[in-house]
Each structure stands twice: as structure tokens, then as C-alpha cells.
Amino acid sequence: MDTLLLARIQFAATTIFHFFFVPVSIGLVLLIAIMETMYVVKGKEEYKRMAKFWGKLFLINFAVGVVTGILQEFQFGMNWSDYSRFVGDVFGAPLAVEALFAFFLESTFIGLWIFGWDRLSKKVHLLSIWLVALGTTISAFWILAANSFMQRPVGFAVNNGRAEMNDFFALIGNGQLWVEFPHTVLGAFATGAFLITGVSAYKLLKKQDVDFFKKSFKIAVIVALASSFLTAIFGHQQAQYLVKTQPMKMAASEGLWGKSGDPAGWTVVAAIDPTTKENTYEIKIPYLLSFLSYSKFSGEVKGMNELQAQYEKIYGPGNYIPPVRTTFWSFRIMIAAGCLMIVLSAYGAYLAARKRLERSGKWYWRIMLYSISLPFIANTSGWVMTEFGRQPWTVFGLMQTKDSVSPSVTSGQILFSLIAFCLIYAALAAVLVYLFVRTISKGPYAEETADAHTHDPFGKEDYHAVS
Amino acid sequence: MLSLNELWFVLVAVLFIGFFFLEGFDFGVGMATQVLARNDTERRVLINSIGPFWDANEVWLLTAGGAIFAAFPNWYATMFSGYYTPLVVLLLALIGRGVAFEFRGKVDFAGWKKTWDAAIFAGSFLPPFLLGVVFSGLLKGLPIDQNMEMKAGLLDMVNLYTLAGGVLVVVLCYVHGLLFTVLRTTGELRDRARRQAKTALIPLAVLLVLFAILTYGMTDVFEVRGVLLTIVAVLGLAAFLLAGWFISGKRDGWAFGMTGTIIALSIASVFIGLFPRVMISSLSSAFSLTIDNAASGPYSLKVMTIAALFLLPFVLGYQIWSYFVFHKRVHETDHLEY
Numbered sequence: 159m160d161t162l163l164l165a166r167i168q169f170a171a172t173t174i175f176h177f178f179f180v181p182v183s184i185g186l187v188l189l190i191a192i193m194e195t196m197y198v199v200k201g202k203e204e205y206k207r208m209a210k211f212w213g214k215l216f217l218i219n220f221a222v223g224v225v226t227g228i229l230q231e232f233q234f235g236m237n238w239s240d241y242s243r244f245v246g247d248v249f250g251a252p253l254a255v256e257a258l259f260a261f262f263l264e265s266t267f268i269g270l271w272i273f274g275w276d277r278l279s280k281k282v283h284l285l286s287i288w289l290v291a292l293g294t295t296i297s298a299f300w301i302l303a304a305n306s307f308m309q310r311p312v313g314f315a316v317n318n319g320r321a322e323m324n325d326f327f328a329l330i331g332n333g334q335l336w337v338e339f340p341h342t343v344l345g346a347f348a349t350g351a352f353l354i355t356g357v358s359a360y361k362l363l364k365k366q367d368v369d370f371f372k373k374s375f376k377i378a379v380i381v382a383l384a385s386s387f388l389t390a391i392f393g394h395q396q397a398q399y400l401v402k403t404q405p406m407k408m409a410a411s412e413g414l415w416g417k418s419g420d421p422a423g424w425t426v427v428a429a430i431d432p433t434t435k436e437n438t439y440e441i442k443i444p445y446l447l448s449f450l451s452y453s454k455f456s457g458e459v460k461g462m463n464e465l466q467a468q469y470e471k472i473y474g475p476g477n478y479i480p481p482v483r484t485t486f487w488s489f490r491i492m493i494a495a496g497c498l499m500i501v502l503s504a505y506g507a508y509l510a511a512r513k514r515l516e517r518s519g520k521w522y523w524r525i526m527l528y529s530i531s532l533p534f535i536a537n538t539s540g541w542v543m544t545e546f547g548r549q550p551w552t553v554f555g556l557m558q559t560k561d562s563v564s565p566s567v568t569s570g571q572i573l574f575s576l577i578a579f580c581l582i583y584a585a586l587a588a589v590l591v592y593l594f595v596r597t598i599s600k601g602p603y604a605e606e607t608a609d610a611h612t613h614d615p616f617g618k619e620d621y622h623a624v625s
Numbered sequence: 626m627l628s629l630n631e632l633w634f635v636l637v638a639v640l641f642i643g644f645f646f647l648e649g650f651d652f653g654v655g656m657a658t659q660v661l662a663r664n665d666t667e668r669r670v671l672i673n674s675i676g677p678f679w680d681a682n683e684v685w686l687l688t689a690g691g692a693i694f695a696a697f698p699n700w701y702a703t704m705f706s707g708y709y710t711p712l713v714v715l716l717l718a719l720i721g722r723g724v725a726f727e728f729r730g731k732v733d734f735a736g737w738k739k740t741w742d743a744a745i746f747a748g749s750f751l752p753p754f755l756l757g758v759v760f761s762g763l764l765k766g767l768p769i770d771q772n773m774e775m776k777a778g779l780l781d782m783v784n785l786y787t788l789a790g791g792v793l794v795v796v797l798c799y800v801h802g803l804l805f806t807v808l809r810t811t812g813e814l815r816d817r818a819r820r821q822a823k824t825a826l827i828p829l830a831v832l833l834v835l836f837a838i839l840t841y842g843m844t845d846v847f848e849v850r851g852v853l854l855t856i857v858a859v860l861g862l863a864a865f866l867l868a869g870w871f872i873s874g875k876r877d878g879w880a881f882g883m884t885g886t887i888i889a890l891s892i893a894s895v896f897i898g899l900f901p902r903v904m905i906s907s908l909s910s911a912f913s914l915t916i917d918n919a920a921s922g923p924y925s926l927k928v929m930t931i932a933a934l935f936l937l938p939f940v941l942g943y944q945i946w947s948y949f950v951f952h953k954r955v956h957e958t959d960h961l962e963y
Contacts, residue, residue: 224723225723228687228716228719228720229716231691234694235694235701236705236706242694246701247925250921251695251925253694254694254932255929255932257687257688258933262681262943262944265683266681268680269951277951317922323928564702586724589728
């Protein structure tokens, strides 16, 4: 296999894996911060226990997210050195600022949060978790600023054979960033919230620690509903932006070869044949594509054939059509998962508001347990659509993927690293699931029984012993 | 006045010095979990002594990597693709280490703990070794062609000089970690750490001298920066002697400061020897990467300078504060998080 294909497989595999954990961290830390805030405001121990119990899951997950993130930073230079040379001037800056601004913040304050329960005042401890939450969100902002540049390059000029930054504020004011960032971060909030509602639903189904998990469910379901609803709103914004800036991606995600006609109908399912460039079968909802694209019930959307001809004029001969079926289906999977999330969390919020949580049927708890997978499906397919849909470009209109790979790295080296990383990632995933299941089945009161026999570490005798 | 290119070269150097100074001791403590600790409780005390810090320490490496990417994209591209295989091993080691701290204490089962202990040891031993190999390779020079592509074979990366560099960094971190242990623990473990640190000074001295001689013979850095490097070497010698004196006098904080100084001077001398080059080509000096031909444009450097100068005081402030919050020694009867 050639280095380009292997490097792409490695990038896809490691990035998708990394992005299982990042949204969980971003979402869980927000909820933990909310729970600890309730503890500090209301003074009830139960909320502290909540922050600690969900905190355990957060920390296990956070560890995997952090270590898989190191590889992400190194990978650009290792596998994509020509890309790094060409865009480092622009693309490197957000990454460097991310490390300075966000990684230091979250890594320092997570240490303070874990080890500081008895050493910091309640308020400073609470501030620590909020700063971790802020750090994870800022981190997402900078990495998405870098990604947005790849989707829609701005704030640069090509000099000396490379892209050089000439307007930093254009980079962080990038319209793409301001639809992509809220959509992604809100999706991450929903991911964490669905994890908590799902786990709580499982415990409620088992009738274990009912009060604890009912409360957790209530807090999380509100966040789940608000964030999944807002994710959809910003998703809509992003789609409209896409029509303007990356029409080819939009056309591919619609399986649209010719012109859409005006008003344009939205294709629900289609049998796409990329070789003959036509769809042999499709079901359409009238008007909906016009609405998705322009927020009104009229307007035409360009198809891939027209755009291909147009791009050949601008960029020279070549194939500018991304993998259509992957883009088309990942878009639909994301939307389906997102809609389910809204419906399920809305029903949960309705039950909670009507104080009818206990009386809801077991079927609902069971569905909520399986729904933990929904945000993961939505997140992954969302990124697949975004990144596959941009092909053949790494930086849209500027640099193609085939020109981005490292010339000095051999396919043997990449194959070796690909296998090594896949093995260690598979092991990490297995251990993480094992630890999650274990922590969840032990429940929030496990520590009391375990710690009952050890003595108070901050008692006087110990203090004298160490000073 | 420093030019922006020079400033970023210095900042990258400072980030690596910070990284080796800070993560150096937690690498050392990680190694001590196998070499110094005698039972599970001692191992846990050691891990907990670095518990609140190691993650933030590692961010210094990430930031250094990010700074090279942003300020010297060609350096980043050449070095990271050229050193592919060692970096894969480095990443695997850091990945295993990072999760091991979190996972180790979660299940009370001997085989489980042994596995993660092995990951902690390998993850604390391999990174300083590999980075030592990589950094001494930078000094010795690597086959970099006119297109800035580095095509190094095994012997270009691993040879007497780079192996000496790797071992030296490992021993430096180990002694530094032992002295951190002395600062953060109590009782018998603490005394043993101090004794071992004192014993380890002899091999450390041998390695430092050996590496200095090899550097003189096998690289051009003394030709380029002879005076400055001699001054640094003399300062290093002074720090080394003081370290021995402070350990004997049980002035542990000062001793730790001195091993930190030796680390800082060692890393600084790498960058002094390189300047104004960032990677030396062994094929032709014309192919070497320098702070000019490897750098980003002036606008990028200016933007990042402003960002860095604005953010650094906060970063340093809260990191120092976190060391202050956890200044108390870790005792085996404490609640041990890990």
C-alpha cells in the first residue's frame, strides 16, 4: 500500500478514536461543574457525591482523551510534513496558542481538582472545575479554528511557496469557525449529558440508588435537551454556510449530480452510482433542501457535475468530487441520530417536569441506555461528512491531500505505527469500557464502605507525622 | 535587540528546559517506582507525590512541539517526519504512562497493577532516553538533503554519541526525581532516596564528562560556540559539586535546585551549540535548517509573540500556585488518590 493511503487510514483511525473521548470530557466536565456549583450553593452533600461519582468516569475518560491528543499534535509533522511546511505559518499558530491557553489551564486545574478536595476552600475548588471546563472549551475553539482554516482558508497569502498568515483576526473571525465551533461544542455537551442520562437510566432500571440517579438524570436531561436542540440549530447554520463556501461538499452530501431545480427537494434516501454519476433511486421531501440551504422555500442548489466543470476551470484538470456515498450517508446518519436525541431528551425533560419519572415505562429507561451511543454516532458521522466531503483537498482550494503527505517516510514505517497505535488504542478502549462498567456497577456509595476502616488522613496525628 | 526569529528560538529552548526540569523529575519518580520502591505502598506514595503535577509538566512538551510547528514549520516537518520511528515509540510510551497513573489504582488485583507499573516504568524511562538520543542527534548532525528532507538510517540516529546522550538524560532525570522524592516523602523512603541520589552522582559525573568529551570530538559545537559552552560547562561543574555538597548536608531543596540547574544547563548547551541552526545537515552545511530558513513569516511570529507574552505570566502563576497548594509531604497513611 502507498504511504498516502496508509497515512490517511492512520489519520482517520486515530482522529475518530480521539474524538470519542474529547466530547465526553467536554460534556461531563460541564455537568460536573454544574453539580458542584449546586453543592456549593445549596450545601447538600448529595451534589458533592454526584460531582465525585461522575468525576470518576470523567477522569478515566479524560486520561484517554489527553494521551490520544498528544499523537494528534505530532502526527501532522510525522505523516504530513509537506502539509506542515505549506501551512505551518497559519495552522501552527492556533495549535501553539491552544497548548499555551488551554492545555496548561486544564492540566493544572484538573490536578488541583483531583487532589484538592480537602486542601482548597469550597469556592476555589469549584473554580478549579470551572477552569477545567473553560480549558476544554477553549481547546476546542483553537483546534476548530485550525480546522476551519482547512475548510475555508482565510487571513493568509501565498508567499515563498507557502501559505503565510497576514490577518490573525480573520483566522479567528472565520465564518466557518463561528458555525463549526458552537455546533461541535454543543454536540459535545450533549454527548456528556447523554452518557449521564443513559447510565442513570440503567441504574433506575435496576432500581439502584434511585434518588441519586433520578437527580443526576434530571440535571443531565435538561442539558441534553438544550444542547442537542441548539446543536441542530447551529447545524442548520453550518449547512447554509456550506452552500456558500463549499458547495461541492453540500452537493455530495445531497447526492446531487445535476441542478436541484427551484424549489429544491431534500433527498431522504438514494441509491448513488458514482461511476455513472447518477442516482438510480431516490425519495425526496419537496422544498426542504431550499429551506436547509437558504432558510426559505425557494432557491436552487448547484449539483456536482456543474461544480466539477467549474473547479476544473479554476484549479485545472482533476477529480474534485469527494466520495459521494460516504458523504451522503454520514450526513443522514448524523441527522437521524441528532433528531432522535432531541425527541428522547424532550420526552425525558417532560417526564421530569411533570414529576412522572418513576412512573415512566421500563422501555424508556432501556432506550435511554442504548441512546448513549447516539451522540457518538452523530459526532463521528458529522466529522466523516466534514472531512470526506472536503476531499480531494486538505486545505480547500489550496492544497490537495495527495500533496500533503511526508515524502521521506516509508510505507513500512506508517504500517508499523498504524498497527502499533491501533493495538494500543484497542487495548485502551477495552480497559476504559471495563473500568466504566466497574465504576458504574459499584455505584456512588462504594467508597464509604471501602474507606470506613482507614483513618482520617488529615487528622492531627498524621499532620504531626509529616511535618 | 533580539529578532523575532531569535526570540522564538529562545522560547523553544525555554519550553524544553521547562519540560526537562519539570517532567524530568516526574520521569525520575516514575523510574523510582521500580528501582527505589520496595512495596506497593511506597510505589503509591511515589505516584501520588507527582499526581497533581505530571500532566501539566507534560504540557510543556506539547507546547514546545506546538511552538516549533508554529514558529519553525520546516524544523517541525523535517524533524518529526525524519525521526518517525523514535517518535512513534515515544508516543506509545507516553500514552501508556498517562493512562497508567489513572488506571493503576482502580482495580485491586496483582496482575493488573503489575501491568500498569510496567507501563509507568517504560513510560518514564523511554521518553528521556529517546529525547536524549534525538537531541544529541541534532547536535551531531543528520543527513538532511537540499529539500530539507531527512533520510536517516538507524546508525544516523543510534550511535555511540546519541546513546551516550540518551543514557545521560535518563540518569539526570533519575537523580532529579530521587531528590524530588526526598522533598515530597517522609521516613525510610525519603532517607533511601537521598542515599541513592548520593550514590548515583558518581555515574552521573562519569556520563557528564564522557558526553562533554564526545561532544568536543564528534560535533562542531565547540568550534562555533567554544567560549559560551565552556562557561556553561564550568557553571555545570559548579552546580554538580554544589549538588553533592547539599545532598550531604541534607539541604534537599537546594540539592534539587542544583540537579535542576544541571538539567537546564545541559539543555541550554544543546541550543547554544545549535544556534543559529536548528538542525545540522551532515551532508552539507548549506542544507542545515536555521532560524531563518525554517521559520514562519514575521507576521505570524509577531502575533504569537504577543499571545505568548500575554499568556505566560498566567500560566506560570497558576502552575507555581499549584506547587504551593501541594507542598505538603505525601505520607503513606494519607488518602492516596492513585
